[in-house]
Amino acid sequence: MRKKRRALTPAQQRSAASGLQKSLSSAIHLSRSARWGLYLANDGEINPLPTIQRLWRRKKACYLPVLHPLYHNRLWFVRYEPGTKLKPNKYGIPEPVLRGAKRVPPWSLHVVCFPLVAFDKQGNRLGMGGGYYDRTFADRRVIIKRPKLIGFAHHFQQFPELPHEPWDIPLSAVATDQQLHHFRNKKALR
Secondary structure, eight states, rough: OOHHHHHHHHHHHHHHHHHHHHHTOOHHHHHHHOOOEEOOTTTTTTOOHHHHHHHHHHTTTEEEEEEEESSSOOEEEEEEEETEEEEEETTTEEEOOOOOOOOEEEGGGGEEEEEEEEETTTTTEOOSSHHHHHHHOOOOOOOOOOOEEEEEEEGGGGSSSSOOOOTTOOOSEOOSOOOEEEEEOSSSSS
């Protein structure tokens, strides 16, 4: 699947990013969300940058994941604005420089969008294998209001069924370049 993503031409990637933005714009309930966790595309992932730019124009706060410096396989979220200084993390993925950055707890975000390798019709997902999002959002005991977790993917990344583990956190929805898939999964955070 990753090979297929990487094989997309720049024109196909731009078209997919535009389609992703259109899929999200159909969700009225998302337009009320003020704080968004997103990512910067890497390894052929669908590019959320046009969506980020649209959110900025609508005066929404955008945050990017940063590898937690102390806890293995967990993420912090740092404010991302035009001009934010970025540096590559240990995987080569650009992330905001932490010094002086506006950091927020993941639970304070209204929506968190992240890339997928694959997803299925039940809202299960296959990530890159590091478990970062699962570990970051695993501690649900003290959380009153949880973010809506939305996977971003190319339409061809959908499978009828994926294997999943009890600790895997299912998605509320997946936005692709063709449509927004909603899931009614009781285990989803929202």
